Amino acid sequence: MRALLKATAGPGLELAEVPEPIAGEADVTIRVLRTGICGTDLHIESWDGWASSTINPPLIPGHEFSGEVVAIGTAVRDVHVGAIVSGEGHIVCGTCRNCRAGRRQMCNRTSGLGVNRHGAFAEYVVLPESNVWVHPDGMDLDHAAIFDPLGNAVHTALKFPLVGEDVLISGAGPIGLMAAAVVRHIGARFIVVTDVSEPRLELARRVGADLGLNVSMRRVAEAQAALGMREGFDVGLEMSGQPTALPEMIDNLTHGGRVAMLGLASGPIDVDWAKVVTHMLTITGIYGREMFETWNAMSAMLQSSTDLRVALDTVITHRLPASEWEQGFSVARTATAGKVVLDWSGT
Structure with a gap:
């Protein structure tokens, strides 16, 4: 499959052919349709101090995405093939004190999609079912792709x-x-x-x-x-x-x-x-999103508010094919753009 790859330590990314991800019995395989470019991705591409101390190449970055489920593991119960989904990018351990208390966003063993494991700047991404968010019918793919940062905004605003x-x-x-x-x-x-x-x-x-x-x-x-x-x-x-x-x-x-x-x-x-x-x-x-109360809140708000959907369209100032990722990253670095979304459907 095609993916944006951080192949080695140092600045830059490359659009390369890589093996498709292998899914486990509790995992969901998703064909990526849209991705948002985040500040974290910019750090990884430029290979700054944070990236060099955190990232272990080779790595596929990207954690803001929407896509279509194409396969499910034998233990998956509530996600079906064909569903339009996004994903919570923080994969938690499930057994620490906070996880057991239902405070999964405070897990001290969190693994980050596109940071600690291969992410969504690719044709396919794999996530545990517990991290997959199924969207209602009719959800705009661009809006669905930025549920991660929208969740940051909602989590902060609702505090x-x-x-x-x-x-x-x-x-x-x-x-x-x-x-x-x-x-x-x-x-x-x-x-x-x-x-x-x-x-x-x-x-x-x-x-x-x-x-x-x-x-x-x-x-x-x-x-x-x-x-x-x-x-x-x-x-x-x-x-x-x-x-x-x-x-x-x-x-x-x-x-x-x-x-x-x-x-x-x-x-x-x-x-x-x-x-x-x-x-x-x-x-x-505030860090990340509450799992998954924030997801419920933002999904409900977008379903009920035309004004909020229009606002998201305003925030997304650039939409580019994934093949033009370099331009997308360049635009995202400016102090004038809003959100940049890459379209992977034609990759």
């Missing part, structure tokens, strides 16, 4: 109550954009999204933000004044990973404000812990 609240989102990358759309769907009052890219801020406005704020020129306090806010933001969603984002977010929260952090910091963060204590703020880390 705290949002109805009637004022929400600050730092970072207008694809996940921040999806979070803005989800927050609007849930029923927040004011939504402010910050970034330094005007094209991405325009996307934020299109998916539901009341204000897209360029923090290279303006401060978050100005956004409060422009919207007539009096006491600060109720909820902050930190999606950028920029070291300056969390301190400014804290400065603009109301007393008792809450922050969910998904962005991985690119450097040390100087937090005013005295303000965290005296203002009784809550800061919590």
